[in-house]
Amino acid sequence: MTQAEARLCSLLLQEHFGEIVDRVGQYIIRTGSQPLRIIAKDTGTSLDQVKKALCVLIQHNLVSYQMHKRGFVEYTAHCDRCLRMLRYPRYIYTAKTLYGDTGELIIEELLLNGKMTLTAVVKKVADRLTETMEDGKSMEYSDVSTTFSQLADTHFVQRCPALQDEESTTPTEGRRPPVPTLVTNEKEMYTVPRVVMIGRGKRRRSSDEDEGASQSKRAKRDQETSSQDDGIYWQINTERFHQHFRDQAIISAVSNKMDQTSSEIVRTMLRMSEITTSSQAAHTHPLSSNEIFRALPKGFNISKQVLDQYLALLADDPLEFVGRSGDSGGGMFVINLHKAVATLATCNLESIVQERFGSRCARIFRLLLRKRHLEQKQVEDFAMIPAKEAKEMLYKMLSVNLIALQEIPKTPDHAPSRTFYLYTVNPLPAARMLLQRCYKTVANLIERRQFETKENKRLLEKSQRIEAIIASMQATGAEEAQLQEIEEMITAPERQQLENLKRNVNKLDASELQVDDTIFILEAFISSTKARV
Known part of the structure; x- marks a missing residue:
């Protein structure tokens, strides 16, 4: 755990959960596994608040607990899961792209609550979709449940690992809970229970009596379906989302290097292997040319002969994204996942060198690679x-650890006159160094956004009050002149200041997402390198 990672984790915890959870989480991240009373004492927080903070962190899978051999419970923070909070908007957008508004809200609810039962997710999403529908329409529970099943079938959501002893799910300081033994069955992780849900999403009611009647009906319906849910909790599968991001990066690289047809062929190969291939696998399962041809989209009209030519070109390309693994079935082909990720990471390193030191340094960097x-x-x-220029550029890149200098002595005395000095690029250390710089960059962006918002807090509150007044007046059928008079409460300079703030915050948000793309590629490269070793 580096200082940049700890700082970014602290900012993300504070932004999502508040100051108390950030204080507790940051302490566990900094000191390692700690018992409850030590956390409360060292953080200066009351025992009750620490318990609530730990419950929040455990609910969102950011902290786990285990029984110490001396008989007390220790809590351990997972920094990598905290850093994934930076990618929450990307998870939601991916679900929206693949499964529409229903899939987007399902993933959003699971991220907001950490883990939920199937019935709770379906009812909450159906109610939210019903609120946005017009003409008095309502969202059927069965439609939401179908989308949830599709997300489970493609492994974007999964069951939370069940505990062997249910009593150990709520650890307390007053008794000694048994060590939680996780039950993980790969076949059942993505199996959706058969829950019969009949009904539609409900709109919010203004009358207290109607609200009370609807709550009683809903409580009765919840009681009928809770037994069918059987206490099975669901969470999102971040590894599956990361696999999808990696596949999209590979498809985009092939499209930029060759053409759209080649990228569609690679997309088909990845889609055929997305469920059967592990996220840490070096390559996909071998696929024959005949299987790929049958799996191509219906609107993609190319002949078998043209497909074989494209596959041959992809296999012979220097990038080596596609490789051969046999000749049966018209030829067997695989996607070299680790090789593709390494190429993408190297391209990112080259781009960073060019942007920071210029095209000539980038030329030297590519030459050394x-x-x-x-x-x-x-x-x-x-x-x-x-x-003179080459020497200056080499020393400049050497000073920031982008390249390394290796000494090969001719004699045992290591005399400089009898020693070869060779420049080289070690992609793995360079990637680790740049990854830490990316963490620091994102933390700076978050702090800058918080500063911009804090500086304009009064103006933002005024704008929100005026928007609320206008919305309430529109609901009561106010005249246009009255609405315009309320809008004029914000002066022209204030309106210009709000526009500048919105533009700056949007730029900072876009920069966070762009840096996160680089973080994802570098993390995938480091992870694949460790898997190879």
């Missing part, structure tokens, strides 16, 4: 750059 080891004179000759 291709040639592996070169002396300074060889760099000057191959890159066709004057000796």
Whole structure:
């Protein structure tokens, strides 16, 4: 755990859960596994507040607990899961793209609540969709349940690992709960229970009597369906989302390198293997040319002969995204996932070098990647750059650890005159260094956004009050002149200040998402390198 990661985790916890949860979570992240009373004492927080904060963190899978050998419960924070909160908007947008508004709200509810039962998710999403429908229409529970089943079938949502002893799900300090033994059955992780849900989403009612009647009916209906749900809780499968992000990055790279037809072929191969291939696998399962041809989209009209030509071109491409694994069935092909991720990470490194040091440094960096080891004179000759400039650029990149210097002595005394000094690029250390810089960048962006919002807090509150007044007047049928008079309460300079604030915040949000794309590629590269080792 580095300082940049701890700082970013603290900002994300504070932004999502507030100051107390941030204080407790940050303490556990910084000190490691700790018991309840030590956390309360060292953070200066009351025992009751620490318990509530831990419940929130456990509910969102950010903290786990286990029994210490001395008989007390220890709590452990998971920094990697905290950092994934940065990617929550991307998870929601992906669900919206693949499964529409219903899928978007299902993922949003699971992220907001950490874990939920099927019936609770379906009812909450149906109610929210009903609120947005016009002409008095309502969303059927069965439609939401169908979308939930589709998300489970494609592994975007999964069951929470069940505990062997149900009493251990709520640890307390007053007794010694048994060590929680997780029950994980791969086949049942994505099996949706058969829950019969009959009904529609309900709109909010203004009358207290109607509200009380609807709550009694809903309580009766909840009691009927709770037994069918059988206490099974669901959460999102972040690894599956990350696999989808990786696949989309590979498809985009193939499209930019070759053409749209090639990217569609690669998309088909990845779609055929998305469920059967592990997220840490080095390559997909072998697929024959005949299988790929049958799985192509219906509107994609290419012949079998043209497909074989495209597959041959992809397999012979220097990127090596697609590889051969046999000749049966018209040829067997795989997607080299680790190779593709390494290529994407290398391209990111080259882009960062070019943006920071210029095109000539990028030329030297690419040359070292291709040639592996070169002396300074060889760099000057191959890159066709004057000796003084080449030396300055090499030392500049060496000072920030983008390249490394390797000494190979001719004699045991390591005399400089009898030693080869070779420049090289080690992608893994460079990726780790740039990943920490990306964490620091995102933390700076979040702090800047919070500063902008805090500086304009009074103006934002005034704007929100005026918008609420206008909305209430529109609901009561107010005249246009009255609405215009309320809108004029915000002066022209204040309106201009609000527009500038909105533009700046949007830029900061977009920058966070762009940096997160780089973070994802670098994390995937480091993870795949560890898997290979």
